[in-house]
Amino acid sequence: MKIPFSWLKDFIDLDLSPQDIAKHLTMAGLEVEAIETHDPSFDGVVVGYVEEVVPHPNADKLRIATVSNGKESVQVVCGAPNCRKGMKTAFAEIGASILLDNDEKLKIKKTKIRGVESNGMLASGKELRISDDTDGILDLSDEFKVGEDLKKHFTEVVFEIALTPNLNYASSVFGVARELSSILGIPLKKVPLKFPVEETNVSEEAKVIVEAKKNAPRYMGRLVKDVKLGASPVWMQNRLSKAGFRPINNVVDITNYVLFERGHPLHAFDFDKISDKTLYVREAKENESLITLDGKERKLTGEDVVIADSNKVLAIAGVMGANNSEVGESTTSVFLEAAYFDPVAVRKTSKRQGLLTEASRRFERGADPNALEEALDRACFLLNSLAGGKVLKETLDISHKDFAPKIIRCGIPRVNEILGLQLSLSEVETLLRRLNFVTKAEGEALLVQVPTYRSDISQEIDLIEEVARLYGYENIRVSASMPKWRGSLKENAIGFDFERLIRKILLSQGLQEFLTCDLIGPKLKEIAEEALMPSEVEVSVLNPTSIEQSILRTSLMPGLLQVVKFNYDRQIFDIDGFEVGRIHFKDGASFREESMAAIVLMGKERPVEWEEKPVSVNFYDLKGVIENLFDTLGIKDAKFQNQKLKPFHDGRQASVFVGELKVGALGEVHPSILRKLNVSEPIYFAEFNLADLYRVSNLVPKIKEIPLYPTSERDWTLTLNDDVPFDYILHLITSVPSTLLESCQLVNVWKGSKLGAGLKNLTFRFVYRDRNKTLSQEEVDKEHTRICDAVRTGLVKKN
Structure with missing residues (x-):
């Protein structure tokens, strides 16, 4: 939000420099991001x-x-x-x-x-x-x-202020001036609101019927005749331009001027375009439509509130008007609307229509229902003085709700406990009264009446925050009386702790954590379509901000491929990363989300060194990362089986099973996907369901006794067909009951023309140990022969 300094001075006398004013505002919670000086070019x-x-x-x-x-x-x-x-x-x-x-x-x-x-x-x-x-x-x-x-x-100085949604009360020149008045103790000045009125009463000329009483609890209007349309005065155009509004004509500019000055939206209807001179505030009819001021046709639903006459819709309440009642060159009579519309209703309509306006932004964040009359009077004053308008007597005011101020109890001991101060009741009362709060002492507490423009104040802690910011955060010092931090007594959710553990394990392996968006678009979906769930279970966004963020992902692959592509295009070819995130999908009539962990590798496995040349990562590097993860999680007996999954290369992939449960998959991304990405480097990807991993993990640490007796090793080389997986041989070995075999691992794979086509040699290393004595050579040889014979028998039976 941009506030011209000269406009601010209309409401408060300031002799401080812009820098000092910015400091006061920022320390009070209205962060001034920039101070711009606009010098004319002449x-x-x-x-x-x-x-x-x-x-x-x-x-x-x-x-x-x-x-x-x-x-x-x-x-x-x-x-x-x-x-x-x-x-x-x-x-x-x-x-x-x-x-x-x-x-x-x-x-x-x-x-x-x-x-x-x-x-x-x-x-x-x-x-x-x-x-x-x-x-x-x-x-x-x-x-x-x-x-x-x-x-x-x-020459103008402009403050650029960053407003969070809870600061709607300060989203105007008057609102910022009011804050400065409270901070600096300087009284506010009044701007002119009085104007001559005609003898004719507005109710004799215009009528308003409010049917949507819940969503439009207060509606006010005034009628101004004999308006002379033209350009706004230069000073008004200059201020509007500096605040970010485009000057249009004096009537429209006045409504924008009052909106930005007072913080309450107004709308000007060309009164002569209203049928029967009657306005209806009602819910829209299904499939009713209008063309808004931005030239777009808007289809309405029964949840939208509209302003209409007997023949047509004239505006979407609180959002934008229609072009059929727009003020134009032929306008001579203007009906000015000032209303309070339900914030939830305005927000839903604004989101559904994809239409965020200055008016809707203020309504949905909580406008002041008791500020309508001042905003109307200010606009009528300007229409009278700048456009020659004749204002009819009285105001149409239709209210269906009592907008009484909230009363909140604020205990002084609680204020001091939270802030670590020793403020008296009178000191707290003085601070709150500077914010226009009405207070009444009740023992060691204050009953505080909160103005209706402070919709952000709803409980005692909000009042304590107001005391803190007006007292000055910079004046609150750390002392022995400061409250001590207390952690929650509740334990973390199991899923949260497990996700944190997965991150810790993967980070310890030298991987970098990536964060990608849960939303993807048609392009990413097309690239990684084989990795995603069927289209019928995917969840689409009803009102996406962008077509490229219109679908909730059903795999982490699309986002990580996008990360790889982004880096690859910038000549960053070495990537070792992971992501822990959510996927989303339909499950019958309900919607589900599940936590997943994904790993992506590309490029070299280590940087360039003088001693050794870097080697490209491969399928076994990825498999090693996963085996290290499983080992830390205490997952034993994981099996890797090639199930010919479409996203991966046919011969460089595996689905991972623990028992009968499939917990994930890994592999080299299929060349067809790489072509779509226009990436020539192989990409290795793995994805696991964290709920399944947790189910099969064994995180209870176990202490093993250190063996007293030595091991004895034997190597065995076995000639096999090339299509026999190593995992199957290892399964045959470990299936033989043995009290002496401590471990077995593959130490060498050899293929060559001397061996013959389609054959390979696998060399296994067996480690034997007896925990009660030192093994003799004869005992080891006997046990080793028994195991090898059992494996050969198993292979013969398979063939």
Whole structure:
């Protein structure tokens, strides 16, 4: 939110520097992100007074004006149709400079135009780059003094304030001024609200019927006639532009001006376009539609609240008006709406329509139902003074709810306990009263009446926070009386602790944690389609902010592939990472989410070294990471089986089973997916269900006695067909009952032409130990022969 300093001064007298004001606001919770200084692009332009205007003798569309700068009068040739005697305007004297559209500076010189000498230039707002008005030269008000440097009126300091959603009460110039008043103890100034009214009562001309009583508990309106539509004054256009609004015309600008000044949205209807001069505030009919001011057709549902007449919808309540009641060049009568709409209803409609406006943002964060009348009066004052409007007497006010202030009890001991201070009741009361809270002492507590514009205050702790920020966070010092931190007595959820353990294990293996979005788009879905669940179980977002975030993922693969692609395109080819996240899918009529862990590897397994050349990662590196994970989790007897899963290379993949339970899968990403990614490096990916891993894990630490007696080793080389998996041989070995075999591992694989095509040699190392004595060579040889014979028998039976 951008706040012009000059606008702030309308409400509060400030003699502090912008930097000091920013510091006070930030320390009070309204973070000032930037202070911008806007200097006009012209020099040497003063306020001129037109003393006389006569026709140009040689040009019908030109005039000769006598212009005073307060010291002398000179002759200036001007072509503006609004140039007239008695007006104050922008006078660029000889030597002045103006920035042209091509950003080149135009130096004003004495010249002759159609044979008549011209000593300067009378400029428009467009030429000076201070407004979009091109209809004529600037028409300045009486506040401008003749001869003044015009630049000082348009040099502006703007505060850019970051507002969190709970600070809606400060989302206006008046709201920020009110905060400064509380912080600095400076009283607020009042802006003009009184205006002349006509004898005719508004109820004689207009009627409002509120049917949606729950979602529109208060609705107010005034009628302004004989409005003269035109450009807003330069000062108003300048302020609106600095605040981020585009000036349109005086009526629309006034509603935007009041919105930003007072913080309450208004809407102006062209009264002559309202059928039967009657407005209905009602729920929309199913499939009813309107074309909003942004030119888009909006389909409505019965949950939307609308403003309508007897024939058509005129606006979506609290969000945006329709173009069929828009104020335009032919407008002479304006019906001004100020209402309080239910925040939940406005938020739902805004989200459903994908339409976030300045009005909807303020309504859904909690507007002040008791601020309507002041906002209406301020708009009527401006319409009367700037657009010549005649305001009809009285105000239409339809209310279906009592908007009484909340009363909250605030205990002084509790304030001091939380803040670590020793404040008295009167000190707390003084601080709260500076925030316009009404207080009443009750023992060691205060009964605090909270203004209705403070929708963020609902309980005692909110009041304590207000005391802290007004007392000054910088004044709260750490002391012995500060409250001690207490951790929760509740234990963490099992799933949370297990996820944290998985992260710790994977980080300890040198992997980097990645975080990707739960939402993916059609492009990512197409790339990793084989890894995802069927389309019928996927969950789509009803109102996505982007088509690329429109589907909830059913695998972690798409997001991690996107990470790999992003890095690969930037010539980062070595990736060792993991993610712990959620997947989402339909399960019949219900929706489910499950926690998953995924690992992704690409590139070299280690950096370049002088001693050894780096080697590319492969399937077994990924398998090793998983085996280390399983070992830490106490998962024994995991089996790896190739189930020909589509996302992976046919010969470099495995599904992982613990008993009969499939807990995950790993492999080299299929070349077809790599082609879609336009990545030439192999990518290795694994994904596991954390609930299943937890089910088969054994996290109870067990202490084993250190053996007293030595081991004895035997190697055995077995010639097999190339299609016989190592896992099967290991299964045959470990299936032979043995009290002496402590472990067995594969130590070598050899293939070659001497061995023959389709054959391989596997060399296993057997480790034998008797925990009660030292084994003799004969005992080891006998046991080893028995096991090897059993394995050979098993192989014969299989064949």
